[in-house]
Amino acid sequence: MTTDADDIPIKRYHHGSLPEALLAASEAVLLRDGIAGLGLRAIAREAGVSHTAPKHHFGDTTGLVSELAAVGYRRLADAMGEAAGGLADAAERRSAIARAYVHFAYGNAAMFGLMFRNEKIDMHRPALAEAAREAMRVMAAIIGARAETEGETPVSLGSTEAMRITTAWGYVHGLAILLIDQRLGGIVQVTPAFDNPLDLVDAALRDVRFGFVSAEPTNK
Structure with missing residues (x-):
């Protein structure tokens, strides 16, 4: 079950630094999908967090x-x-x-x-x-x-x-x-x-x- 808080995980993120988890997810997307695949929603999905979490921490x-x-x-x-x-x-x-x-x-x-x-x-x-x-x-x-x-x-x-x-x-x-x-x-x-x-x-x-x-x- 999820909430509307930006930093609440959906499935994979459990503890630690969310910005670091998002960077790790970004690298995973980069390696899998290339530069063209680097979008906030794709990264949030990879990290298992709400789609607004990357924007909250990194702006865009x-x-x-x-x-x-x-x-x-x-x-x-x-x-x-x-x-x-x-x-x-x-x-x-x-x-x-x-x-x-x-x-x-x-x-x-x-x-x-x-x-x-x-x-x-x-x-x-x-x-x-x-x-x-x-x-x-x-x-x-x-x-x-x-x-x-x-x-x-x-x-x-x-x-x-x-x-x-x-x-x-x-x-x-x-x-x-x-x-x-x-x-x-x-x-x-x-x-x-x-x-x-x-x-x-x-x-x-x-x-x-x-x-x-x-x-x-x-x-x-």
């Missing part, structure tokens, strides 16, 4: 999926940070962070896609903006940039650093999209060196310097 669909995208950015930052943890060598750290970015994207394609769908999310939402900044702070280690205080955001970048991180980000993001969109199979088919597209990308991240090291100045 944009608010809820923006919070879900923030979860994705936090996971991405954690994955990159863990991969680079304890690595003192700059080249090894760059490679580890880049590989973690690509593997996160490839292994979480639906979430990764949502994180970059500006027509679905609002990057000005505080939780999402903060999560994205933290991911960028970790990403900045690709070029060796550091905050003055550990954990501080945002990182202050000079023009050269800004260009290098833009190039590096474009490089790893592009590789991630090629993997997700299954565009590398043709290359793998014509070379015996790699068993699958992910092996090819891992090798590129390990051995190709483009995107990670700026060009050396030339004397004219």
